[in-house]
Ligand SMILES: Nc1ncnc2c1ncn2[C@@H]1O[C@H](COP(=O)(O)OP(=O)(O)OP(=O)(O)O)[C@@H](O)[C@H]1O
């Protein structure tokens with residue numbers, strides 16, 4: 101069997117809704133794949149009791165079908181589902197990379213992105229690539245219909261995951277269908293600043309680019325305590341804070357020596373709201389790795 105470790109990812113990063121994404125150094129899914137006459141899936145790990153093993157309802161089955169390569173698939177979840185950390189994308193990415201290797205299909209990492217996005221289409225209704233692109237290619241990615249632009253980066257991040265469940269499908273329903281030109285101009289400026297920050301590996305520029313006045317306010321309404329936790333993270337030294345993916349995870353950019361202080365402050369603030377949470381002191385990291 102082929103073994104693949106595929107990372108959690110944080111999509112949108114504020115100003116890049118459905119376009120930007122970053123691979124995280126932790127947590128991750130570990131997936132084993134081997135060719136078979138028909139696709140079977142065995143789940144274990146974080147939240148696996150809520151994930152169907154039916155290939156018609158699991159992103160792994162959708163990816164195997166898209167690649168026309170049935171396989172025996174074992175998924176050990178390290179990324180909790182409905183977290184805003186690309187749980188579905190981690191599995192989809194791992195299966196795409198694993199099947200590509202097991203069947204020796206010869207696809208490049210970028211060529212695997214649309215196949216993995218078929219998994220996202222199954223669970224969220226749209227084949228958005230902003231989680232699967234960084235999960236497969238690593239680093240920071242800009243996913244557009246023309247393809248994916250990728251750059252390695254090591255921006256330190258803190259991800260705080262409250263015990264709240266928000267499905268991507270539900271979170272996409274609250275996204276505004278239009279926005280004033282002034283908001284769009286503001287968003288373009290923030291997005292350009294974030295991209296410059298990623299290419300320069302500059303946490304201050306990245307943080308400045310994480311603001312978004314169009315999508316984030318609607319998503320923040322779904323996360324109890326978001327505004328207070330965001331303010332607390334900024335006071336503890338974060339350079340920028342926003343909703344990770346569709347939430348409820350909250351992601352903060354910072355200088356590396358601030359992670360522990362920011363993580364502790366965010367957890368304490370959620371605790372004041374009576375909400376249990378966990379925090380990952382992480383950074384922008386590598387994509388799927390074959391073992
Ligand atoms: N292999 C899988 N791993 C995780 N979730 C899966 C998988 N297959 C199907 N699902 C379903 O996908 C949903 C989780 O995906 P969802 O997009 O809602 O959360 P997420 O991927 O953690 O968040 P986000 O996409 O915002 O980062 C759950 O309903 C889960 O049952």
Ligand SMILES: N[C@@H](CCO)C(=O)O
Pocket residue numbers: 111112117118119184185186228230231268271272344345346
């Ligand atoms: N761009 C997607 C990412 C989901 O992780 C959304 O926000 O719905």
